[in-house]
Amino acid sequence: ASNVPKADIFGASDPLAIIYVGSATEPIAKTKTIPVTLNPVWNENFLLNFAVALDRDTTNSADFPVVRIEVYDMATLGLGDFLGQVEIGPEVYFGQKKKGDFKLTPSPYFDNKKNKLAIDGENKMLNSKITLTWSVIDKDSAIENRYYVHNAFGNLSYISYINAKI
Secondary structure (H helix, E strand, O other), rough: OEEEOOOOOOEEEEEEEEEOOOOOOOOOOEOOOOEEEEOOOOOEEEEEEEEEEEOOOOOOHHOOOOEEEEEEEEEEOOOEEEEEEEEHHHHHOOOOOOOOEEOOOOOHHHHHHHOOOHHHHHHOOOEEEEEEEEEEEEOOOOHHHEEEEOOOOEEEEEEEEEEEEE
C-alpha cells in the first residue's frame, strides 16, 4: 500500500489489512501489522475460497462475490482507526489483468466519524492505494490445486479459488 492516512500522533500509521469475501461480517484473513509507516509492504499470499460450484450451463460472474479489503491502523489496545477500503469484483479478478493498484476509499458501511481518516485522505488527495496481484485457480491448474464438491445431482463440480497477494 502507499500513502495511507496518518493515524498516529507522530505522523505515521501501523497498518494492517483485513480481507472479507462477499457479505461476510467475519474476515477470512488479515495481514501482519507493519509498524510506523505510511507505505506498508505486507508481501503476503491468501487463498480465497468463493465456494461457488461451477456449472458450464448456469454459472455466471454474478454468482461470484466481491472481495473487500479494509485497512486499519493497529492501536496499542487492538484495532484502531479505519484508513480506507477497496472492493474488487469478479469483473476484475477474472479479467485479463493480474495486478493492479486500487484506491483506498471510505466505507459505505461506516458513518463519517469512523470514515474520518479515509475521507480526510481523499480530501487531501493523498492518493492512498493498495497494490494487489492475483491468479485464478482453475481447471487448467495442476491437479493438486483443483477443488471439487458434489453438486445437487451428485456429480463433482469444480469450485473456484483466487490466490491473492497483498
